[in-house]
Amino acid sequence: MTLETIRAQARRYSRMEDTSLLTDAQLNERLQEAVTTFANDVSGFALTKNPAISAKFNTETFYAIRVTIVGGANALVATDVLITSTARSQTTGTIVAADFQTTLRAAVGSSLTVTWDDFKFTVDTLDATSITYASPSDVNYADARELLGITGSPGLSDFSHDGAFPEDCTLRYTLPTDMISIQRVEWDGLELVPLPREHVQSPESFGTPYWYHIRDRDLYFIPVPSRQEMCEVWYRGFPADIIFAGYQESGLSGISDESNTGIAAQGWKYKVAINGSDATEYDITTTSTDTYAALMVLLNAQNTGATWTLVDGDLRLTSDAVTGVSTIAVTAGSSVDLLAALSITMETAVTGDTTPPSEIPANYHKALPFLIAYLILLEQMDDKLAGLRRAEYTKTMRLFRLSRLTRNTETDRNDGLRNRLGYKVT
Numbered sequence: 238m239t240l241e242t243i244r245a246q247a248r249r250y251s252r253m254e255d256t257s258l259l260t261d262a263q264l265n266e267r268l269q270e271a272v273t274t275f276a277n278d279v280s281g282f283a284l285t286k287n288p289a290i291s292a293k294f295n296t297e298t299f300y301a302i303r304v305t306i307v308g309g310a311n312a313l314v315a316t317d318v319l320i321t322s323t324a325r326s327q328t329t330g331t332i333v334a335a336d337f338q339t340t341l342r343a344a345v346g347s348s349l350t351v352t353w354d355d356f357k358f359t360v361d362t363l364d365a366t367s368i369t370y371a372s373p374s375d376v377n378y379a380d381a382r383e384l385l386g387i388t389g390s391p392g393l394s395d396f397s398h399d400g401a402f403p404e405d406c407t408l409r410y411t412l413p414t415d416m417i418s419i420q421r422v423e424w425d426g427l428e429l430v431p432l433p434r435e436h437v438q439s440p441e442s443f444g445t446p447y448w449y450h451i452r453d454r455d456l457y458f459i460p461v462p463s464r465q466e467m468c469e470v471w472y473r474g475f476p477a478d479i480i481f482a483g484y485q486e487s488g489l490s491g492i493s494d495e496s497n498t499g500i501a502a503q504g505w506k507y508k509v510a511i512n513g514s515d516a517t518e519y520d521i522t523t524t525s526t527d528t529y530a531a532l533m534v535l536l537n538a539q540n541t542g543a544t545w546t547l548v549d550g551d552l553r554l555t556s557d558a559v560t561g562v563s564t565i566a567v568t569a570g571s572s573v574d575l576l577a578a579l580s581i582t583m584e585t586a587v588t589g590d591t592t593p594p595s596e597i598p599a600n601y602h603k604a605l606p607f608l609i610a611y612l613i614l615l616e617q618m619d620d621k622l623a624g625l626r627r628a629e630y631t632k633t634m635r636l637f638r639l640s641r642l643t644r645n646t647e648t649d650r651n652d653g654l655r656n657r658l659g660y661k662v663t
Contacts, residue, residue: 238603240268240479244264247606267612272476284471286469286472294328295325296320298322300321302373302380303315304344304368304370310364311347312365313344315371318341322339330353349361356402358385358400370387383403384404407462407463410455419456422449425445431450431451434450442459442460446458446459482556482589483556484565488551488584492547495530497528498528498529500525500578506571507574508568509554509565510564512564521535533552542558543556543557563588608630
């Protein structure tokens with residue numbers, strides 16, 4: 238079934254064929270809600286992710302290291318040096334290095350450097366003969382040496398040294414937001430074994446993971462991995478949201494309504510093809526003080542059938558069509574090109590969906606119109622008809638759950654059971 242067919246059936250089942258009573262946009266909201274509800278009712282769909290491990294750090298303003306530097310312009314008598322003046326949560330090694338560099342420079346009054354690369358911190362003293370890291374003497378400070386992987390009196394090479402692998406920095410992987418439940422976790426082709434919480438609070442060891450633990454939205458590896466290997470997380474989850482309206486983004490970042498466009502006060506041109514139509518060229522005239530908010534007013538006054546907005550700091554043009562073909566294609570103007578003036582390189586356009594999520598087998602699409610109608614009828618307080626539509630939905634949903642129990646089989650159109658080897662169970 239297509240989304241158009243599902244919408245039409247949902248309107249018929251709910252007796253809401255008049256679009257003045259229920260707009261297509263409102264119907265789409267119920268359609269998305271139905272997909273999410275169906276996914277919940279069947280305990281999600283089989284999905285996988287291949288995580289890339291990355292180092293994350295939690296730092297506090299009372300974390301410190303007692304540093305002694307001998308020789309050169311950066312000489313420092315044993316001093317407790319805080320690793321940061323700003324508490325941070327799940328931050329990157331690059332930010333931690335910059336924070337520690339700032340506090341170290343404040344202590345020595347010079348320009349030594351701290352960098353992060355390849356799972357280690359590197360401290361360059363520039364001209365010292367030795368450096369020593371010890372536990373802070375102030376009882377109000379927590380020892381941060383293991384956190385950064387720098388301890389003792391490491392040998393200097395060209396006045397710098399590399400730290401060891403920081404403790405527990407790759408302990409956690411944040412699970413996908415679409416996850417309902419975990420089925421299996423693999424590391425380098427081997428299945429990891431789940432462990433209870435008491436074994437993962439602070440493993441303080443690294444190497445090849447053999448176990449894992451789930452807490453909230455975090456997956457904990459034990460031991461902590463010190464390098465990337467093939468990792469695969471098998472889980473049950475929600476399908477991606479339906480894209481009802483096609484759009485195209487501009488490739489900008491950090492833009493707000495108040496940001497100045499920085500372009501000259503003159504006429505500009507650009508072209509747009511909307512919903513598969515031929516490209517139309519539009520003209521706008523800007524002022525030298527135009528903000529992006531003002532620019533969008535000019536753009537939206539020209540093109541019809543699509544709307545410019547700011548989304549996550551980027552300019553986006555979205556089709557106004559929420560049913561049927563929904564596409565956008567923005568291209569350069571024939572002259573005085575607006576895109577070039579704004580340093581825009583349009584990203585690949587995203588086409589509006591015309592079918593339900595692929596995770597839902599085609600022969601179970603019939604559940605969605607019944608569920609949509611049930612949601613609409615509840616709002617209309619038609620409990621009797623809503624109950625009938627709910628019953629029809631439940632029958633199809635339970636067939637799907639039954640197919641799940643028959644080990645990767647699926648229910649075909651005549652409700653026989655056919656497994657993935659191709660023969661039918663009768």
